[in-house]
Amino acid sequence: MFRLSSVGLCVAVALFNAQARAETVVPMKGQSSQQVQLDMSECQNVANSASSSTSTPSGGRIKGAAVGAAAGAVGANVRGNQHDEIYDRVDDDVKQDYRQDRAKQTAAAGAVIGGANQRQDRREQRRTNESTNATAYTSCLQGKGYQVTP
Known part of the structure; x- marks a missing residue:
């Protein structure tokens, strides 16, 4: 049975995350694939809340x-x-x-x-x-011990 390594899984998940960013996420502290998924999800939520706090122009x-x-x-x-x-x-x-x-x-x-x-x-x-979202997402992952490359 073919099994993906945690680094390979991280790369695969990172390439197809919700924002369709073309980036590579590499765990630097030996995080498990489940932890990587949790961290990516949490960082995506952080990024979404960072960009949704601004109001759109109206009137x-x-x-x-x-x-x-x-x-x-x-x-x-x-x-x-x-x-x-x-x-x-x-x-x-x-x-x-x-x-x-x-x-x-x-x-x-x-x-x-x-x-x-x-x-x-x-x-x-x-x-x-979009720029704020990308920066917040990358910063969050880096803070959790991942190397993020575009």
Whole structure:
């Protein structure tokens, strides 16, 4: 019957762990294959908790729309004031409608920009979490007496 050595088992398990990292884990203190599996599982839990403690960015569209609406209303008012003699003769309801229309237009643009920024922030957060996860996993195993090589 073919039997895997504990080092061979560690290498095999390490190559196919849950995060699909291509790394080699070698026990340096004579740990049994059961202990290796327990340690790897524990370190995976440590790594997952290290990266899950950060929150994902949210509300980008709403924030972008709010900024866009404010910018549109202010911009409409500034453009109106540039033409004082004509703008003063325009009815207040018409001025208000103009400011609201500009606010709606720029709010829509702000929502698009805010959504794009939010997606970019989420991608960056995901990369940071993956890096944190890998570092925590490797550090944990090294602390338990394993040599970890990528």
